[in-house]
Amino acid sequence: MKQYRPTIFYIIKIFGLVVGAAFSIFICSLFLDIVSFFVESSFFEQLILVLLILAFVVAAFLIIRSNNPTISFATKHMIIGKLEVPYDQIENFYPAKGGSEPYVITKDGDKIDLEISWFRKKDREEIERIILEKTQLFTKRS
Numbered sequence: 001m002k003q004y005r006p007t008i009f010y011i012i013k014i015f016g017l018v019v020g021a022a023f024s025i026f027i028c029s030l031f032l033d034i035v036s037f038f039v040e041s042s043f044f045e046q047l048i049l050v051l052l053i054l055a056f057v058v059a060a061f062l063i064i065r066s067n068n069p070t071i072s073f074a075t076k077h078m079i080i081g082k083l084e085v086p087y088d089q090i091e092n093f094y095p096a097k098g099g100s101e102p103y104v105i106t107k108d109g110d111k112i113d114l115e116i117s118w119f120r121k122k123d124r125e126e127i128e129r130i131i132l133e134k135t136q137l138f139t140k141r142s
Helices: 008-038 042-065 119-140
Strands: 002-004 071-074 076-081 083-086 088-094 104-105 110-115
Touching: 002 088, 002 119, 008 042, 088 119
Parallel strands: none
Antiparallel strands: 002 071, 071 076, 076 083, 088 104, 104 110
C-alpha cells in the first residue's frame, strides 16, 4: 500500500491553529476575569481555570485530529484521511486547476476533496496520475 503524507508546512499550520486556539482561550479568560472580579469566590476562579484548560485541550485535540490529509492507495480502494473509497465507486475525478483542490465524485453523488495542496509537487502529480489510472481501469471493467 502506497501512502502519501503532507510536508513540514502542514505541521506548521497545525501549530499555528493550536496557538490561535490558545490565544482565543486567553481572550475568553480576560473576559471571565472581569466577571470573577465581581464574584469573590476562589471556587469560581478555579472552576473557570479548569474550564478554560479543558476548552483548550479539547480545541487542540479537535484541530490535530480533524486534519489528516494522508492518502493511501491499495489495489481496490484508496484511503483519504480516514475515509475508504473503492475505485469502482468513483464516478468522476477532477484534477487540480489553477490552485484549486482536486476532488472525486462518487456514484452516490458525494464530493470528496483530496486536500493535497500540503503535499510535495511530485507527490501531487503522482497522486492525480494514480487516481486517473485506477478510475479508468475500474470504469472499463464495469
